[in-house]
Amino acid sequence: MLIAIGAFLPWLSLFAGLHPLRGVIGLNGRLLAVGGALCLVAGVRYWQRPAPRLRHAVAVLGWGLAGFTLWLTIQLFVTYRDLRTHGTLVPQLGPGLFVALVGSLVAGATAAFCSEPPQ
Numbered sequence: 001m002l003i004a005i006g007a008f009l010p011w012l013s014l015f016a017g018l019h020p021l022r023g024v025i026g027l028n029g030r031l032l033a034v035g036g037a038l039c040l041v042a043g044v045r046y047w048q049r050p051a052p053r054l055r056h057a058v059a060v061l062g063w064g065l066a067g068f069t070l071w072l073t074i075q076l077f078v079t080y081r082d083l084r085t086h087g088t089l090v091p092q093l094g095p096g097l098f099v100a101l102v103g104s105l106v107a108g109a110t111a112a113f114c115s116e117p118p119q
Helices: 002-008 027-048 052-083 096-113
Strands: 010-014 019-022
Touching: 002 027, 002 052, 002 096, 010 052, 010 096, 027 052, 027 096, 052 096
Parallel strands: none
Antiparallel strands: 010 019
16 A cells, blocks of 8 residues: 555655655656555455465565665656756655655565465
């Protein structure tokens, strides 16, 4: 759930917070939102009916989203560094991408390291 929420939160804002830029305005944010929704649906399905294949699917999806979010975070820092040179833009980092990164790490780690439920 945190992954999808992070896609809708501001990733960057301009003019000291007056113009927030949310992740879903671009393709990368939309992909992250869809991936977070898929991870949530698969996690709820696993919670209802535990199956090893579904647990592995959630783990792979969570770690894949973590890698994608980490790459996006690096790109965000590069963009932020470039925008800081413009005195009138006054960029600020938003919480969205960091929330999505934490959510993807939690999803991947929880699914990868949880024990099998009793049969």
